[in-house]
Amino acid sequence: MAKVLDSKIPAGPVPEKWKEYKAHQRLVNPKNKLKLDVIVVGTGLAGASAAASLGEMGFNVINLCIQDSPRRAHSIAAQGGINAAKCYQNDGDSVYRLFYDTVKGGDYRAREANVYRLAEVSNNIIDQCVAQGVPFAREYGGMLANRSFGGAQVSRTFYAKGQTGQQLLLGAYSSLSCQVNAGKVKLYTRYEMEDVVIVDGRARGIIAKNLCTGKLERFSANAVVIATGGYGNTYFLSTNAMGCNCTAAIQCYRKGAFFANPSYVQIHPTCIPVHGDKQSKLTLMSESLRNDGRIWVPKKIEDAKALQAGTKQGWEIPEEDRDYYLERRYPAFGNLVPRDVASRAAKERCDKGFGVNNTGLAVFLDFSESINRLGIDVIMQRYGNLFEMYEEITDVFPGDVANEINGVKYYKPMMIYPAIHYTMGGIWVDYELQTTIPGLFAIGECNFSDHGANRLGASALMQGLADGYFVLPYTIQNYLADQAVWPKVSTDLPEFAAAEKAVDAEMDRLLNIKGKRSVDSIHKELGHIMWEYVGMGRTAEGLKTGLKKMHELEKEFDENLFVPGTKEGLNIELDKAIHLRDFFTMGQLVAFDALSRNESCGGHFREEYQTEEGEAKRDDKNYFYVGCWEYKGKGVEPELSKEPLEYEAIKVQTRNYKN
Amino acid sequence: MAKNISFTIKFWRQNGPKDQGHFDQHEMHDIPDDTSFLEMLDILNEELINEGKEPFVFDHDCREGICGMCSLYINGTPHGKTERGATTCQLYMRRFNDGDVITVEPWRSAAFPVIKDCMVDRNAFDKIIQAGGYTTIRTGQAQDANAILIPKEDADEAMDCASCIGCGACVAACKNGSAMLFVSSKVSQLALLPQGRVEAARRVKNMIAKMDELGFGNCTNTRACEAVCPKNETIANIARLNREMIKAKLAD
Numbered sequence: 001m002a003k004v005l006d007s008k009i010p011a012g013p014v015p016e017k018w019k020e021y022k023a024h025q026r027l028v029n030p031k032n033k034l035k036l037d038v039i040v041v042g043t044g045l046a047g048a049s050a051a052a053s054l055g056e057m058g059f060n061v062i063n064l065c066i067q068d069s070p071r072r073a074h075s076i077a078a079q080g081g082i083n084a085a086k087c088y089q090n091d092g093d094s095v096y097r098l099f100y101d102t103v104k105g106g107d108y109r110a111r112e113a114n115v116y117r118l119a120e121v122s123n124n125i126i127d128q129c130v131a132q133g134v135p136f137a138r139e140y141g142g143m144l145a146n147r148s149f150g151g152a153q154v155s156r157t158f159y160a161k162g163q164t165g166q167q168l169l170l171g172a173y174s175s176l177s178c179q180v181n182a183g184k185v186k187l188y189t190r191y192e193m194e195d196v197v198i199v200d201g202r203a204r205g206i207i208a209k210n211l212c213t214g215k216l217e218r219f220s221a222n223a224v225v226i227a228t229g230g231y232g233n234t235y236f237l238s239t240n241a242m243g244c245n246c247t248a249a250i251q252c253y254r255k256g257a258f259f260a261n262p263s264y265v266q267i268h269p270t271c272i273p274v275h276g277d278k279q280s281k282l283t284l285m286s287e288s289l290r291n292d293g294r295i296w297v298p299k300k301i302e303d304a305k306a307l308q309a310g311t312k313q314g315w316e317i318p319e320e321d322r323d324y325y326l327e328r329r330y331p332a333f334g335n336l337v338p339r340d341v342a343s344r345a346a347k348e349r350c351d352k353g354f355g356v357n358n359t360g361l362a363v364f365l366d367f368s369e370s371i372n373r374l375g376i377d378v379i380m381q382r383y384g385n386l387f388e389m390y391e392e393i394t395d396v397f398p399g400d401v402a403n404e405i406n407g408v409k410y411y412k413p414m415m416i417y418p419a420i421h422y423t424m425g426g427i428w429v430d431y432e433l434q435t436t437i438p439g440l441f442a443i444g445e446c447n448f449s450d451h452g453a454n455r456l457g458a459s460a461l462m463q464g465l466a467d468g469y470f471v472l473p474y475t476i477q478n479y480l481a482d483q484a485v486w487p488k489v490s491t492d493l494p495e496f497a498a499a500e501k502a503v504d505a506e507m508d509r510l511l512n513i514k515g516k517r518s519v520d521s522i523h524k525e526l527g528h529i530m531w532e533y534v535g536m537g538r539t540a541e542g543l544k545t546g547l548k549k550m551h552e553l554e555k556e557f558d559e560n561l562f563v564p565g566t567k568e569g570l571n572i573e574l575d576k577a578i579h580l581r582d583f584f585t586m587g588q589l590v591a592f593d594a595l596s597r598n599e600s601c602g603g604h605f606r607e608e609y610q611t612e613e614g615e616a617k618r619d620d621k622n623y624f625y626v627g628c629w630e631y632k633g634k635g636v637e638p639e640l641s642k643e644p645l646e647y648e649a650i651k652v653q654t655r656n657y658k659n
Numbered sequence: 660m661a662k663n664i665s666f667t668i669k670f671w672r673q674n675g676p677k678d679q680g681h682f683d684q685h686e687m688h689d690i691p692d693d694t695s696f697l698e699m700l701d702i703l704n705e706e707l708i709n710e711g712k713e714p715f716v717f718d719h720d721c722r723e724g725i726c727g728m729c730s731l732y733i734n735g736t737p738h739g740k741t742e743r744g745a746t747t748c749q750l751y752m753r754r755f756n757d758g759d760v761i762t763v764e765p766w767r768s769a770a771f772p773v774i775k776d777c778m779v780d781r782n783a784f785d786k787i788i789q790a791g792g793y794t795t796i797r798t799g800q801a802q803d804a805n806a807i808l809i810p811k812e813d814a815d816e817a818m819d820c821a822s823c824i825g826c827g828a829c830v831a832a833c834k835n836g837s838a839m840l841f842v843s844s845k846v847s848q849l850a851l852l853p854q855g856r857v858e859a860a861r862r863v864k865n866m867i868a869k870m871d872e873l874g875f876g877n878c879t880n881t882r883a884c885e886a887v888c889p890k891n892e893t894i895a896n897i898a899r900l901n902r903e904m905i906k907a908k909l910a911d
Contacts, residue, residue, distance in 0.1 A: 053798040068718065068780070068782070070785070072728050073726075074720070076721065077723050077726065088805060127804045130801065130807075133793075133821075133852050135815075135817040138809055144805055160818055167818075167821060177792060177793055178789075178793045180789045276661075281722045284723070392751065393695075395751075395753065470798075518705055562711075564711065564714070565713050570775045573708065
């Protein structure tokens with residue numbers, strides 16, 4: 001039976017909802033806060049900011065991360081920036097515009113009330129970070145500088161060189177460290193959450209593995225918050241860090257938390273192309289490069305063929321023979337169209353044979369025009385570290401002059417191609433960021449709520465910090481208000497013992513398969529299936545094939561996996577095997593959702609549903625809802641429930657980036 | 660175009676902090692030189708696992724040079740040799756030649772005990788930050804971000820100091836096992852900004868006291884740290900740290 005999900009959106013006009021909520025929510029008095037424990041899993045932007053804020057309020061926080069330090073969480077790799085509706089550039093920006101752009105960018109599949117709240121608190125985030133000493137870029141007058149990002153016609157993105165995620169994370173990490181010092185947060189590094197423990201229908205703790213000793217440990221609390229990021233590594237090759245995984249989220253899903261919109265996966269248009277079968281990850285080149293870089297492929301197919309054969313170089317092709325296809329197709333937004341649109345346009349050109357590298361799977365990102373206009377110094381100041389990073393990886397420096405045609409200097413262009421980057425889907429949460437399991441909350445990339453079917457650039461940092469600093473610390477109190485009267489939950493309860501035993505049994509199972517194949521070799525194969533059948537261009541037929549192949553490969557995993565070593569002590573292969581087990585569940589979930597959604601929207605593109613011009617064709621009549629999936633067992637199709645979307649502040653229309 | 664190279668890799672094996680440790684050796688064949696150093700180690704591990712052996716353990720995560728997790732001592736240099744400084748994950752095999760012997764060791768420092776093979780425990784860095792590497796502000800109470808103007812030059816310099824990724828290469832390179840470059844980068848970032856001035860004296864004293872307590876050595880200006888820093892932090896930061904410390908002491 002499909003369930004009715006209560007999103008708990010407060011009544012009243014959209015701009016008033018959050019104010020009203022805060023005015024009437026239940027609070028916890030200072031004495032009672034001291035009695036309440038909260039587990040926060042993860043120390044990225046969302047996890048660290050939540051743990052720091054909750055600790056500061058007086059709660060006792062247990063905070064875990066899989067890395068050796070909270071400062072290493074993958075939020076650190078975000079390059080471009082963070083959006084806020086400050087309107088420091090006097091360009092007509094406002095909370096409403098940021099809200100509108102985010103909903104539109106998400107292809108009208110996000111929850112209105114959540115997005116409005118996000119836009120509303122965006123300004124507080126900038127204030128908070130500056131007070132922490134985050135060194136955002138500034139103008140000569142001493143004011144904060146901004147740049148523009150895809151999907152917006154204003155400059156509202158704050159940045160710290162190409163290292164904005166790093167600086168914001170270090171800001172959150174410093175606040176977290178302050179609370180660790182104050183004794184309000186107890187930090188556990190190199191610990192991984194393996195299961196959530198449910199007592200009387202409420203999340204009351206977790207089972208975590210000490211990754212160095214291999215021992216399982218029990219943690220109990222009054223509420224559990226997961227901030228464990230997305231599931232991009234299901235595809236093996238992605239821009240995610242090697243350790244990113246969805247084990248915590250999938251365990252919550254198996255224990256009854258609904259998983260929403262898994263098919264909304266973001267493919268980032270500007271990554272360094274794949275170069276060989278030994279590659280372990282894909283490197284992102286910040287979207288901010290699209291401010292000054294122009295994306296093109298040759299107009300003539302013979303030029304493309306010469307580029308692929310290596311007999312011609314990009315800089316030998318003169319201006320008139322270049323096809324700046326984004327500027328051609330989308331004159332109003334040009335190179336700054338949203339990510340899903342830019343990615344599909346690149347795929348379309350490459351599919352037609354216009355790819356520019358030896359595999360035919362790359363397009364150029366060219367800075368010649370900007371360097372000629374602004375000078376190399378200005379461009380280096382803006383993107384110097386990205387150019388250097390590109391050179392380290394590819395041996396090509398994009399600031400080098402390569403050719404001069406008719407007095408015009410041509411610089412070496414970058415080559416880029418789309419890659420899996422971010423997952424908009426995630427654990428279903430209500431307005432309070434609570435999952436369908438009472439007492440279990442999900443924040444940051446790990447939940448689904450704010451980005452709809454496509455996330456705009458510089459919005460992930462905004463959402464992670466909004467959830468962690470400004471939303472969850474309030475909404476969790478509405479849940480915790482009556483929890484102080486409950487006695488502390490003992491970790492000796494049979495529910496804890498049973499959960500620990502199950503995790504232990506799973507480790508034994510994986511170790512005892514003693515087959516022939518390494519975790520990575522199977523993971524790579526899963527990645528190929530995902531990219532081929534559940535990637536950028538999906539069809540009903542392909543998705544069914546993908547599901548079948550995943551099913552067969554999962555059988556291979558269960559029967560022919562080889563994990564060396566034992567469960568005592570550090571065993572990196574065992575940990576990877578557990579992650580891979582859950583990537584299988586995740587991959588199938590993405591495919592089921594993609595198969596059930598017979599429309600194209602945002603990051604989900606079904607080839608059967610496109611306009612004559614190749615644009616995504618939404619079906620608001622039948623699919624204007626959040627697809628929420630309930631686990632029904634291994635290998636069994638999960639059950640779909642729907643949370644209908646209701647828009648009152650924004651008129652739903654077809655996305656248009658042309659004029 | 661990528662060419663293939665073959666070489667010998669000697670890698671450190673150590674089962675926990677108390678184990679004496681030893682080198683293992685493996686022949687690598689036909690590795691494309693556009694492979695990254697860590698991808699080469701992935702290939703090594705795949706081969707070890709196929710032989711039924713346990714993989715070689717090392718820290719790594721983002722593989723984009725920003726998380727600071729990777730930490731290998733390659734041919735006697737932290738992160739291996741590059742011209743402008745890069746992390747281990749940003750090192751590519753094109754920097755090596757056919758027939759090379761490549762030696763891989765962990766960070767060796769008393770304050771960074773080995774967990775396994777080349778994975779070390781750098782929690783000491785977190786403890787130093789916990790001692791004072793922050794501004795004590797309450798969430799949600801900050802004034803408008805443009806209320807305090809900060810000269811661009813100061814903000815840019817603070818940004819350079821804040822670029823430290825906490826990898827620990829500076830400690831590994833220093834003959835004294837000093838953490839001064841790491842500590843001074845954080846102290847400098849906050850000392851350069853008006854927001855950080857309020858607690859400047861308290862911060863520098865507490866962080867230095869914690870650094871000493873955790874067993875890091877002193878600075879003797881050999882500049883080995885800045886030579887290997889993947890983010891090009893400079894010892895000008897250490898000079899600033901010393902000035903901040905003197906200022907704080909004089910005010911006592």
